Amino acid sequence: MSSLQAAITVALGLVVIAGPMLWWAFYRDGYDGAASAQLTEDPVLRMSVQEVDRVEAELQLTLPAAYADFLRTRGDYPDNTTVLDTADLIIGCTTEYRHGIYGAPPWPWHLVCIGDEADACPYALDCLSGEIVQTHKGDATARPIARFADFTAFLEAKGAGVGA
Structure with missing residues (x-):
């Protein structure tokens, strides 16, 4: 050849x-190139009341009001990794951690995975107390990396401010 x-x-x-x-x-x-352009212009989604209700129904709990309100009215920050922006992601991630994904102990029923910093150290929202902890690699029994009194304190720490 x-x-x-x-x-x-x-x-x-x-x-x-x-x-x-x-x-x-x-x-x-x-x-659809126009749809792709829209995604870059509006990188986070707002949830409908029905989507927030679906999260609560499928996870069998009541979300703290500040978090539920944020999901419906969120601004551009924090991003959709730090705070997940779809019902399917919240339900899916929480279910995985409740089953002990990645070798971490299973989460109790009242914890909800609300996001992470793309570091596999998810934020767990305690729906009983309203407290948020950043777990170490999903281990809710280990000493948390960070702790926030409630969702408003979490937003302030992330630079989003109240009502962002």
């Missing part, structure tokens, strides 16, 4: 392999 034939074979191979991947990533059915 000549070097020209080898080059053509490699080029065709890249088109055959990379082409579909690039198409899927950028031009697949349903791709």
